[in-house]
Amino acid sequence: MKKPILLAIFYFATWLFILSISAKAQAESSRSESSSQVNASGNQSASGMNDSDADAAQKQSVKRKKKIGIVIFPGFEALDVYGPVEVWGDFPDYEITTVSEHDRAVKSAQGVATVATYSFEDAPQFDILMVPGGAGVRREVSNPVMLNFLRNQNRRTEWTTSVCTGAALLAKAGILKGHRATTNKIAFKWVASQDRDVLWQGHARWVVDGKYITSSGVSAGTDMAFALEEILYGRAFAEHSARVDEYIWNDDPTNDPFAVN
Helix, strand or coil: CHHHHHHHHHHHHHHHHHHHHHHHHHHHHHHHHHHHHHHHHHHHCCCHHHHHHHHHHHHHHCCEEEEEEEEEEEEEEECCCHHHHHCCCCCEEEEEEEEEECEEEEEEECCCCCCCCECCCCCCCEEEECCCCCHHHHHHHHCHHHHHHHHHHHHHEEEEEEECCHHHHHHHCCCCCCCCCCCCCCHHHHHHCCCCCCCEEEEEEEEEEECEEEEECCCCHHHHHHHHHHHHHHHHHHHHHHHCCCCCCCCCCCCCCCEEE
């Protein structure tokens, strides 16, 4: 009698075990389906966007950094470029780039080469354009490719600026016609001869006229760069930047120790 009872108990236990395994499998299947549904709905926003739509929206929401384009050419003056670079490198929402007629290393008047970020052909539209001076300007005023590039960029810039004799290139391109401007005082007469319709200021460290900012010679470009920083970000920001650079900023555009009549 014991043997049949034991067999019955064995078969009953086996049946319960199989039943529990089946129930567990069904539960796992239900959870998997539910999770898939949640993930599917989670991959859509309240507006019904799928993953690719959401990624695209996220990319569009990232604020584009504005571009500063500094024109370089053989014989540019190094401090004309790198004084403003030091200052404008603090701009939180701008990217500094360089551009030349050809996308390659360009030697300054001091012999130090700078590799251009862009060529004139593939350059984007710049928000701030800066043209330095230097011995090479004397050649570039007769370069139609350079002058056309400056004209085309100037049409949509927020600011067009120059340092030293860089104003000669803007003047020769017809960009400064009817505007107040200044330049290197030693080369003042030659620069002014590029366009007599510019209102040349012989007594000015730098001049702001609309979206145009032009500075006197070489080191004056750094003062001009701080002036633009103040316009864009406020006095406190510019003063802090000058203090960090341990730079004594000549913040008065009428304080021009090299003025000419």
